[in-house]
Amino acid sequence: MTGEPMTTTTPAPSAVGPPPPFDLELAAVLDVLGDQMSLPVTVDMIPAMRASFAQWRTSDEDLSRGGAFEVQDLSVPGPPGAPAVSLLVCRPTATSAPMAAIYYMHAGGMILGDNRLGLPEALDWAQELNLAIVSVEYRLAPEHPHPAPVEDCYAGLVWTATHAGDLGVDPDRIIVAGGSAGGGLAAAVALLARDRGGPPLAGQMLMCPMIDDRNDSPSSRQMAGQGVWDRNANSTGWSALLGAGCGGPDVSPYAAPARAADLSGLPTAFVDVGSAETFRDEDVTYATRIWQAGGRAELHVWPGGFHGFDRTAPQAAISRDAKAARVRWLRRVLQA
Amino acid sequence: MRELVAKLAALDPDAGAAVKVIAYFDRLIEGQAGLEPIVRGAAVLAGCPARLIDDERRVHIEIEADGRRRDAVTRPDPAWLSAPVVPGGPQALWLERPGPAGPIDAMVLERATAAARVVLARTRRGVAAGCVTPHDPASVEVVLDATVPADLRLNAARRLGLDRTARARAVALEGGLARVEAASGSQAPDPDVGRRRAGVGPAVAVLELPSSWAAARTALRLTADGTASDPGPRIVHADHLGGLAVLAAAVVAATEPAPDVRALERVGADAPWMLATLDAIASSPSLRAAAGVLSVHHSTLQDRIARAEHLLGWSIREPQGRLRLQLALVLRRLHRNRPLEAEWDRRPPWT
Numbered sequence: 141m142t143g144e145p146m147t148t149t150t151p152a153p154s155a156v157g158p159p160p161p162f163d164l165e166l167a168a169v170l171d172v173l174g175d176q177m178s179l180p181v182t183v184d185m186i187p188a189m190r191a192s193f194a195q196w197r198t199s200d201e202d203l204s205r206g207g208a209f210e211v212q213d214l215s216v217p218g219p220p221g222a223p224a225v226s227l228l229v230c231r232p233t234a235t236s237a238p239m240a241a242i243y244y245m246h247a248g249g250m251i252l253g254d255n256r257l258g259l260p261e262a263l264d265w266a267q268e269l270n271l272a273i274v275s276v277e278y279r280l281a282p283e284h285p286h287p288a289p290v291e292d293c294y295a296g297l298v299w300t301a302t303h304a305g306d307l308g309v310d311p312d313r314i315i316v317a318g319g320s321a322g323g324g325l326a327a328a329v330a331l332l333a334r335d336r337g338g339p340p341l342a343g344q345m346l347m348c349p350m351i352d353d354r355n356d357s358p359s360s361r362q363m364a365g366q367g368v369w370d371r372n373a374n375s376t377g378w379s380a381l382l383g384a385g386c387g388g389p390d391v392s393p394y395a396a397p398a399r400a401a402d403l404s405g406l407p408t409a410f411v412d413v414g415s416a417e418t419f420r421d422e423d424v425t426y427a428t429r430i431w432q433a434g435g436r437a438e439l440h441v442w443p444g445g446f447h448g449f450d451r452t453a454p455q456a457a458i459s460r461d462a463k464a465a466r467v468r469w470l471r472r473v474l475q476a
Numbered sequence: 477m478r479e480l481v482a483k484l485a486a487l488d489p490d491a492g493a494a495v496k497v498i499a500y501f502d503r504l505i506e507g508q509a510g511l512e513p514i515v516r517g518a519a520v521l522a523g524c525p526a527r528l529i530d531d532e533r534r535v536h537i538e539i540e541a542d543g544r545r546r547d548a549v550t551r552p553d554p555a556w557l558s559a560p561v562v563p564g565g566p567q568a569l570w571l572e573r574p575g576p577a578g579p580i581d582a583m584v585l586e587r588a589t590a591a592a593r594v595v596l597a598r599t600r601r602g603v604a605a606g607c608v609t610p611h612d613p614a615s616v617e618v619v620l621d622a623t624v625p626a627d628l629r630l631n632a633a634r635r636l637g638l639d640r641t642a643r644a645r646a647v648a649l650e651g652g653l654a655r656v657e658a659a660s661g662s663q664a665p666d667p668d669v670g671r672r673r674a675g676v677g678p679a680v681a682v683l684e685l686p687s688s689w690a691a692a693r694t695a696l697r698l699t700a701d702g703t704a705s706d707p708g709p710r711i712v713h714a715d716h717l718g719g720l721a722v723l724a725a726a727v728v729a730a731t732e733p734a735p736d737v738r739a740l741e742r743v744g745a746d747a748p749w750m751l752a753t754l755d756a757i758a759s760s761p762s763l764r765a766a767a768g769v770l771s772v773h774h775s776t777l778q779d780r781i782a783r784a785e786h787l788l789g790w791s792i793r794e795p796q797g798r799l800r801l802q803l804a805l806v807l808r809r810l811h812r813n814r815p816l817e818a819e820w821d822r823r824p825p826w827t
Binding site: 164165167168169171172174454455456457459460 | 499501503504507520542
């Protein structure tokens with residue numbers, strides 16, 4: 141060292157670069173949607189957002205796809221001491237033989253949505269690969285904080301697996317799937333099934349999953365105020381689910397799967413996420429930790445994708461590729 | 477997406493559907509999107525299949541309403557909504573829906589064709605002669621500069637849509653502006669330069685464009701405003717110059733005007749019709765034709781010729797006198813349009 145006075149600059153530990161640019165077609169769609177997609181998500185906006193989601197609800201007619209699917213709403217036992225859980229079952233009418241099933245958890249940040257949200261894509265898989273879809277209506281935060289949502293999901297899964305024969309489903313070929321909050325719930329249900337000796341799962345499909353309540357990854361900070369479901373929106377969702385404990389030392393891995401110390405012994409995983417979204421780093425880390433634990437995972441990071449890009453802009457070239465990758469994985473895993 | 481746009485427009489009347497459509501294509505243009513995203517945008521915003529067909533550029537893209545690209549190549553139905561990409565050109569962008577166009581359809585056609593025009597101007601390939609070429613200034617500068625290594629000039633030519641084997645012409649425009657245009661065949665049509673004067677260079681291989689540029693600048697010196705005080709052609713092709721190119725090289729900034737040029741200036745001041753009349757006589761196959769060009773009676777022309785010959789001091793009806801007149805008019809233009817500075821030769825200012 142020299143004797144000269146030193147100027148110490150403490151490098152900010154949180155230094156990240158500018159947000160990665162959005163894919164061009166996705167950016168064009170964001171421009172069209174304007175404020176509709178980038179409204180800040182706060183607790184007091186939850187009722188209005190739920191009402192807005194409700195108007196986009198998929199109708200019975202849309203679910204049946206001209207008779208291609210038989211649609212049933214089943215009420216099955218909920219978690220111990222909790223109300224019954226409703227399951228929406230869509231089964232291809234063309235086949236009677238036992239078939240593989242997708243056990244589906246909808247998106248909505250733990251605070252929004254119902255079990256029809258996102259089903260059109262799942263029905264596309266079902267039509268192409270001859271699958272049944274079982275979509276669970278879990279209770280939402282903040283009225284029903286953790287563990288209500290994940291326990292509802294798990295109870296519905298256990299019922300589905302034990303009544304697979306009644307549903308015409310092959311119990312050895314059930315895949316849990318979901319996007320965003322639903323992806324986090326799918327990952328959590330897979331952890332619960334492992335830890336409680338529950339139903340064996342053929343796979344877990346985690347689409348841009350919401351899995352880390354700490355909400356402090358580089359991508360979370362980098363995308364603050366940008367795109368769809370930014371850090372503040374994410375904070376609203378996690379706080380609604382976890383209350384004061386959010387981000388603290390005692391959060392359960394069944395609430396936030398990124399908290400799980402052990403990711404071994406899990407069903408084969410599919411993880412996808414956009415490079416320009418809050419969840420990029422937690423999702424990449426989750427897949428990486430599955431490999432490090434000796435597991436199987438397929439990871440897709442779509443450049444310039446914002447959160448849920450394939451649903452918001454399904455026509456974009458990158459969205460089509462993202463959706464095709466999911467079908468290819470399902471086909472491989474199910475050997476359908 | 478069409479329904480989405482309609483819903484959003486209903487939610488937010490101030491930012492109506494048209495604004496949404498404009499925003500979508502503006503972003504694609506800004507991001508330099510290719511043709512497929514533009515056609516896909518047209519399809520999803522219009523809510524029906526869309527296609528872009530440009531036979532000349534061998535472009536054929538068909539996109540379904542859900543964004544999927546179709547492999548099949550079919551002929552469009554003339555009843556569908558369509559618009560040309562190049563104004564006045566053939567119908568190129570098609571929406572597979574019969575008319576009449578609603579406000580969203582009309583805006584989609586308008587904005588998508590505008591976006592496609594930008595892309596085609598940027599990436600044009602193998603275009604027939606006469607098409608308006610992109611005038612990317614940096615690339616034009618490089619292909620016209622003989623001091624730039626050949627591989628860099630070929631790259632720049634590719635950016636202008638000219639491959640290694642293409643033939644092209646340089647065009648020198650009034651004011652020191654340059655263009656490069658694809659050429660096919662030996663006959664060059666007049667370039668589309670609006671009201672500007674232009675010298676058109678010969679068709680050459682891409683690497684010979686600097687010589688075409690030099691010839692184009694010479695041709696430009698032989699152009700005129702086409703007015704009473706500066707009669708003559710606004711566009712001159714270097715291919716037609718013959719020995720006049722040698723004459724042009726002989727007239728530099730320091731050259732003293734020949735006595736016949738001074739005589740022209742003098743007689744030009746005698747009457748406003750004088751120079752235009754002399755130019756018509758010099759460039760028409762007969763005096764009768766010259767009278768037609770000038771819209772004057774034959775006898776009027778005879779009177780004017782007598783006056784001109786008197787002032788000039790030589791006959792302009794005899795072959796030799798006519799050649800002398802032609803040379804005097806050409807020299808006058810060469811003096812009016814002086815050769816450009818050496819610095820300009822090396823690094824011209826561009827369109």
